[in-house]
Amino acid sequence: MVVGAVCAARTIPTAWAAPESAAAKAGKFVVSQGNFDQMFPRRNGFYTYNGLVSAMSAFPGFANTGGDTVEKRETAAFLANVSHETGGLVHVVEQNTANYPHYCDRSRPYGCPAGQAAYYGRGPLQLSWNFNYKAAGDALRIDLLHNPWLVERDAAVSWKTALWFWNTQRGAGTATPHDAMVNQRGFGETIRSINGALECNGKNVEQMQHRVSLYRSFAAILGVDPGANLTC
Incomplete structure (x- = not known):
């Protein structure tokens, strides 16, 4: 976005640039609407593809750092963890109300x-x-x-909170999930950041492996090798 118009001598001043539309952003995103539908065939209508694409403007480095392979791996990793946490984007809120x-x-x-x-x-x-x-x-x-x-x-707020955690929080890990994928530390480090205290180091192998299985599947949909260090 142009943040200010510049007037050169004897030229018409540059106009303010319009905000980039969700459609334009989607054209740059490594996940298409078709990919998204394939990954989440049963998703709740609350979780829209355009909602995710629009929310990404708050964290421009997400899925936009390190080249095509890294961008696809990061996106597959993010969406795999999202799928695990929400039952395939079905649940908007935690199902165990006793925990509230x-x-x-x-x-x-x-x-x-x-x-x-x-x-x-x-x-x-x-x-x-x-x-x-x-x-x-x-x-x-x-x-x-x-x-x-x-x-x-609010779907936009909901997606933004997920991207906030992914891009800025280390949780039980030593790197944010974004940094773990961009610096090629592997998918396992994203699990450690999100729920490592409960799933890593042999604490809940079944849950950890479910995340890994989703990541492999989503990486295949995007046509990218999942890389190394998949477990924690």
Whole structure:
């Protein structure tokens, strides 16, 4: 986007550039609508392809760093983890309601203003805990601490929270998932960042292998070798 018009001598001033449309962005994305439909044949209507493409503008490095192979691997890795977390983009919210009250860390100075049970998993990567809603909301300039329900009601916000975690958070790992894929540390490191405390180092091999299976499948749809270091 052009952020200011420049007037050269004896020429017509350059016009402000219009924001790039979702369609134009989709043309640059390594995943087509057809690929997306193949990956998520049963998906909830809440999770649209255009919603994902539009949300990517908040994190321009995602699926746009390191060349075609790396971009395809990163996208396959992101969507594989998303698929695992949501049952194939079927679930918008965490299904185990008994967990809901557990995600309030009262030791934080801002507490849980939306309520003890308000910070359950939502969205493509199942954002949970009051401190994650606070951090994601601050980064996206949306008050998710007081209104966490936006993540299950606004598709653009929902996708952006997933991309926020992917691009900025290390979780239980030593790198963000984005950095792990761009620096070729492998898909296994993305699992470690997202849920490594529960699935890595032999703690839940079945769940870890399900993520790996999805990643292999999605990489095949995009026509790219999955690379090395797939497990954690």
